[in-house]
Amino acid sequence: MELQQERQLPLPRDTVWDALNDPEVLKACIPGCESFDRVDDNAYEAAVKAKVGPVNARFKGKVTLTDLNPPASYSMSFQGQGGQAGFVKGSADVTLTDTEGGCTVGSTAKAQLGGKLAQLGSRLIDGAARKTANEFFDNFVEYMGGSGEPGETAGETAAATVDSAATAPARSQAWVWAAVGAGVVGVILAFALL
Amino acid sequence: MYAFGYHRPTTIDEAVTLLGQSEDASAIAGGQTLLQSLKQRLAQPGELVDLGAIKELSGIAVDGRTVVIGALTKHNEVALSSEVRKAVPALADLAGAIGDHQVRNVGTIGGSVANSDPAADYPAAVLGLGATVETNQRRIAADDFFIDLFETALEPGELIKAIHFPVPKRAAYVKFAQPASRYALAGVMVAETGDGVRLAVTGAGACAFRVPAMEQALAGDFSADAIKGVQVDADELNDDIHGTPAYRAHLVNVLARRAVEAAR
Amino acid sequence: MGEPTTKIGGSTRRSEDKRFLTGQGRYTDDINMAGQTYACFVRSPHAHARINSIDTSMARDADGVLAVFTGEDLANDGIGGLPCGWQIHDVSGEPMAEPPHPLLAQGKARYVGDHVAVVIAETKQQARDAAELVDVDYDMLDAVISPAKALESGQPLVHDEVPDNRCYTWELGDSGAADEAFERAHHVTSLDLVNNRLIPNALEPRAAVASYSPGEDHYTLYTTSQNPHLARLLLSAFVLNLPEHKVRVVSPDVGGGFGSKIYPYAEEATLTWASKKIGRPIKWTAERVESFLSDAHGRDHVTRAEMALDTDGRFIGMRVDTKANLGAYLSTFASAVPTILYATLLAGQYTTPAIHARVTAVFTHTAPVDAYRGAGRPEATYVVERLVSQAARDMGLSQAEIRRRNFIPTDAFPYQTPVALNYDVGDYDATLTRAEELADVAGFEGRREEAQKRGKYRGIGYSTYIEACGLAPSNIAGALGARAGLYEAGEVRLHPTGKVTVFTGSHSHGQGHETTFAQIVSDRLGIPFDDVDVVHGDTDRSAFGMGTYGSRSLAVGGSAIVKAMDKIIDKSRRIAAHMLEAAEADIEYDDGTFRVAGTDKSLSMAEVAFSAYVPHNYPLEQLEPGLDESAFYDPTNFTYPAGSHICEVEVDPDTGRVEIVNFTAVDDFGNVINPMIVEGQVHGGLAQGIGQALLEGAVYDAESGQLITGTYMDYTMPRADDLPSFRVDTCNTPCTHNPLGVKGCGEAGAIGSPPAVIDAIIDALRPLGVTDLEMPATPLRVWQAIQDAQGRQVA
Structure with missing residues (x-):
């Protein structure tokens, strides 16, 4: 499966970059995201509860970054296990470009889905991925727009921020988080399946 | 399937209470989608609240201007209702072409509409006929109801009670069945109503959607020729082994013209 | 239909139907034994993966679990793999590559659904719950699905010991004579053909109940087998090393097989072994998704075929090059299907004097492929009849005329073909004449014009097929590589x-x-x-x-x-x-x-x-x-049922939907014992053949090797409303070498019909410029073919 997403955001690229710098933003904005942790220099783990219609599955995913070219582009590979539901594995190329009135985040993801999700849900995969990506960006814009509450996860975010503050990366490592942020978009693109 | 608690309330209030008591409770109507998910272990509700014993949710009432169908009314009850057939034959036709007899004897209109499967038939009727969805909390216009893939305006704890279909001047539903599942690869409901022409599509996108360009063309001239050149944008349409977006876009036009010709 | 007598030739009502129709049938899943336990197989979600480790500890500790076994446990007990029943030799003279086919994966999983472990518990639910707790550490590896691609260098290997994934290359016929014919041909018709992979889908899924009696040192296996004695023989002699007389295999009522239940599978062998290990009977019944993943699939050939014709439209030579997908492991008859049961049928009903076939059998990361209703003969018929129909169009001859010019005449029997078989008897012109009559071919043009007025494109397609049935003379089969008598x-x-x-x-x-x-x-x-x-x-x-x-x-x-x-x-x-x-x-x-x-x-x-x-x-x-x-x-020859199928379709050019409006099958089955049952068999075969042509097709994701058509949501089974009321008749010439004069009728419908359907569609769409179409001719595919043809015409 190949997924192409492009989303124009009414926000300056730097702002988006900085926001994606914050894992708590991502956790708050990724639909169904339950956790989001750094496990190694270029490796991160996320837990996402994907829900499409009557079907739900909890995925644990790993994201590894490659070909980093801050602040414009990078690639990543990701894989996630959803227990009975199956698994997802793939890679994505992400770009941030300045556009009029803001910036555009583009992502081309290649994903392989396996297990029951692939056997049962092929008709819904593209639509679910598109929907999840849209929800992420909607949440993101809303979050950045200062309207404050991107849904229920906001409360949890506040609590979790304290933790992450202790281990927050130095400013110079901002690009790492940005990459991970978009990377998780890739993951959820692929997660959002059935 | 995984083990779950099972409840069979007899009133809506009781059902809402039960659903509110657990985070992972799920309502079940006819279960034609949910049961499959449970069997495949792709859904694991802790509690299942069966709406089947709530009598006030079933039944069909027709007056001169509206057909009201209770949420738990089964597809075959709609398909075989002489009153529905007389008032809105397109609706009876649509219900009679859902799945097979086993599905039609168990599946419900409320379950189908609340589930908002992208290829389900009923959403095309709700949207195409300009129906109103009555819940235990409010009335929702069809245009506000279908949001996205499996997503509707229903809030947690909100249950559909009935669907109110205004009787159109004429209408028709034409579907092209996906060969394996017989869900709609694409389906079009067209209706000429007192407020103009409505044309809704299912099967082709993330959820049922209207095609304003076709509606406008038909408002001036309710004929197949009027929309011959009006194509929907393939970009956002569904893609699977049975239909490319371009094929679905083409089918929407073909089916829309056939629906216009069949409208009565 | 014949008279309703109970003698030979009478359409006696089926005596078994009373119990089937009243719910009194007794299938394997109906069998329950005292102390019975339940098995659930842990299957690979990956098409190709290295298994680093399998942690069964959590599963073992789960409620109700009696045992969890992996491939290592079987290996420790010296349990062998599943054998292949037919040895084909490569053109080099070497035997085919025969990699091990373990009951439970050893080190690697090679297709989605491959058996990795088995959990045995007190209840089915507990077995399923615990199966989720088996923790398999996989390294996902690249997979290869297409047989053509699998042969290329640098592709992932299904078995490390099989270079290029090539099981064998096998040839039949005189290549020199064939080449010579092509050199002097007036016209050559060439086609690239795909015979689509099918998933059998018997109504009853596979199931087994195995038990062991220590007092008698005796095993009993109830299973959904088409041949319980062969299952016992292979289980005892090759897989489990048990004394044959201490094993009883029972196949009670079985709800359909179509070939998929010929083979001993990993499940029943594992259960038989495990029943002694745990000292309790064990039951396993496949879920439908398991059937899709792990029942042996059918067909899956890619073929380049050429026919050489002289100026009169006579066939003077034929060349066929086929790549056959075997899947990940060699199933019981897998090697025989694309060779002995395929290339030997390439003469069809015709006097083609020089034929050469080359078959390359390839391993891929997909479910094993084996015999499915017709097995090799539908593939051969599809090649021959598509070529013949295309040649007729190329030469400007009618479909009937090109066939009549090339039929083996009735006075030529017994007829030795250039591809090994010796046909004993037949009258091909008789079935074609009767079929044209029954199909009202004379009135077709009128019907075509009428359809045109309704905006529909109507077409007619022919298939005059032959099959070799009544398997088989043991000495001939043995000389051809069979490892058992027939x-x-x-x-x-x-x-x-x-x-x-x-x-x-x-x-x-x-x-x-x-x-x-x-x-x-x-x-x-x-x-x-x-x-x-x-x-x-x-x-x-x-x-x-x-x-x-x-x-x-x-x-x-x-x-x-x-x-x-x-x-x-x-x-x-x-x-x-x-x-x-x-x-x-x-x-x-x-x-x-x-x-x-x-x-x-x-x-x-x-x-x-x-x-x-x-x-x-x-x-x-x-x-x-x-x-x-x-x-x-033991028969002295194969039998050769043959017949003429004529299909008439209407295509809706706006949607690509094909409707079969008439289908006529006139077959020569030799003597008929019960005409009603024979007609029923023809109906069923036609449904499956039409299913292959229009509806069915297994789709694996080319990259991930995942089975996309894993449920009835996406795999299209033929339904009653996809089919017309068939026009069926027989024109019989009794078989000359068996005492009943019978030939067999079970597979004919599935063998003869697919090319007739496809050619009817091509005939219908000729005015739109469509010249070729792949199976299954789904609405999307037909619509796309029309778009492409129109695009070409505009260009």
Whole structure:
């Protein structure tokens, strides 16, 4: 499966970059995201509860970054296990470009889905991925727009921020988080399946 | 399937209470989608609240201007209702072409509409006929109801009670069945109503959607020729082994013209 | 349909249907044993993965779990893999590559659904719950799905020891003669053809119940097999190393097989072994998704085919190059299907003098592929008939004319083809003439014009197929690589009261043997139909058997029963002579009565039987008491059912939907025992053939190797409303070499119909510029073909 997403955001690229710098933003904005942790220099783990219609599955995913070219582009590979539901594995190329009135985040993801999700849900995969990506960006814009509450996860975010503050990366490592942020978009693109 | 608690309330209030008591409770109507998910272990509700014993949710009432169908009314009850057939034959036709007899004897209109499967038939009727969805909390216009893939305006704890279909001047539903599942690869409901022409599509996108360009063309001239050149944008349409977006876009036009010709 | 008598030729109602229709059938899943446990198999979600480790500790500790086994446990017990029953030799002279086929994966998983571990628990639910707790550490590896791609260098290997994933390359026919024909050809018709992969989908999924009795050191396996004796033989001799006489295999009522239940599978072998390990009976029943993933699939060929014609449209040469997808492992008959059962049929009904076929069999990361209704012969028919129909269009000849110019004439039989087979008899022109009549070909143009007025494109397609059935002469099969005999066994037991029990090694799983075989016995022994019982499917009851597949049951199994009846009649004649005090030569036998020639002195078969069991007035010096005879029948040749199928379609150019408006099948099945059952078999075969042509197709994701068509949401089974009311008839020439003169009818519909359907669509769409179409001709594919053709025309 190949997924192409492009989303124009009414926000300056730097702002988006900085926001994606914050894992708590991502956790708050990724639909169904339950956790989001750094496990190694270029490796991160996320837990996402994907829900499409009557079907739900909890995925644990790993994201590894490659070909980093801050602040414009990078690639990543990701894989996630959803227990009975199956698994997802793939890679994505992400770009941030300045556009009029803001910036555009583009992502081309290649994903392989396996297990029951692939056997049962092929008709819904593209639509679910598109929907999840849209929800992420909607949440993101809303979050950045200062309207404050991107849904229920906001409360949890506040609590979790304290933790992450202790281990927050130095400013110079901002690009790492940005990459991970978009990377998780890739993951959820692929997660959002059935 | 995984083990779950099972409840069979007899009133809506009781059902809402039960659903509110657990985070992972799920309502079940006819279960034609949910049961499959449970069997495949792709859904694991802790509690299942069966709406089947709530009598006030079933039944069909027709007056001169509206057909009201209770949420738990089964597809075959709609398909075989002489009153529905007389008032809105397109609706009876649509219900009679859902799945097979086993599905039609168990599946419900409320379950189908609340589930908002992208290829389900009923959403095309709700949207195409300009129906109103009555819940235990409010009335929702069809245009506000279908949001996205499996997503509707229903809030947690909100249950559909009935669907109110205004009787159109004429209408028709034409579907092209996906060969394996017989869900709609694409389906079009067209209706000429007192407020103009409505044309809704299912099967082709993330959820049922209207095609304003076709509606406008038909408002001036309710004929197949009027929309011959009006194509929907393939970009956002569904893609699977049975239909490319371009094929679905083409089918929407073909089916829309056939629906216009069949409208009565 | 014939008269409703119970004799040969009568459309007797199927006696087995009463129990099926009233819910009294007894299938494997209906069998429950005291202390029974349940198995759930852990299957690979990956098409190709290295298994680093399997942690079963959590599963073992789960509620109700009795045991969790992996491939390592089987290896530790010296359990072998599943054997392949047919050895093909590569063109190099070397035997085919035969990598191990372990019951549970050893080190690697090679297709989605491959068996990795088994969990056995007190309840089915507990087994499933615990199966989720088996923690398998996989390294996902790249997979290869397409056979053509799998042969390229640098592709992932399915088996490390099989370079280029090539199992074998095999050739048949005279390549020099074929090349020479192409050099002097007036015209050459060429096609690239795909024979789509099918998933069998029997109504009843596979199931097994295995138990072990320590007191008797005896195993019993109930399983959904088309040939329980072969299952016992392979299980005991090759897989589990058990003494054959200590294993009983029972196939009770079985709900459809279509080939997919011929083969011993990993599940029942694992259960049999594990039942002794845990000391309890174990049951396993496949879920439908498991069936999709792990039942042996069918077909899956990619072929380049060419036909050389002279100026008169006569076929002078044919060349075929086929790549056959075997899947990840060699299933029981996998190697024979694209070779012996395929290339030998490439002469079709025609006098093509020079034919050469080259077949490369390839491993890929997909479910094993094996025989499925028709097995090799549908693939051959599709190649031959698509070529012939295209050649007719190329040469400007009618479909009937090109065929008639090339048919083997009736006076040429027995006819030796250039691809090994020797056809005994047939009348191809007769079936074609009758089919054209029944299909009202004369009125077709009128119907086409009428359809055009409705905006529909109407087309007509022909297929004049032949098949080799009645598998098989053991000596020929052996010379061609078979590792087993292909005879059949039968036993006819008259009881003292004149009732009869027939024991057969054939297995009925929808074919109606209990009726057909009883008709034969009733007819020959003059015993009422209701007094004949047919027993099958139990290694403890029938002496031996090679099972049911390849349209062999009547031609081979039925012949064995006839041979046994010959012995019964022989012995009875001698008993009757003694009782009637006449010379044996003076005893005439007819319809169950022994009569002294020229007198009214007679005895019925029942009276003779009684005397045989109560031998008070009996020639005990010459004859043993009792009346129970058995026979093995090994055919001297294949049988060659053949026929003409004509399909008429209407295509909606706006949607691409194809409707089959008429379908005519006129077949030559040799003598027919029960016309109603034969017609039913034709209907079923046609449904599957039309299913292949229009609807069915297994789709694996080319990159991930995931089965996309894993449920009925995406895999399209033919339904009643996809099919017209068939026009079916027979024009029969009796088989010359078996005692019943029968040929077999089970596979014909699936073999003959696909090219007729596809050519009808191509014929319909010719005005739009469509010249080729791949199976299945789904609405999307047909619509796309129209778009592409229109685009080409504009360009």
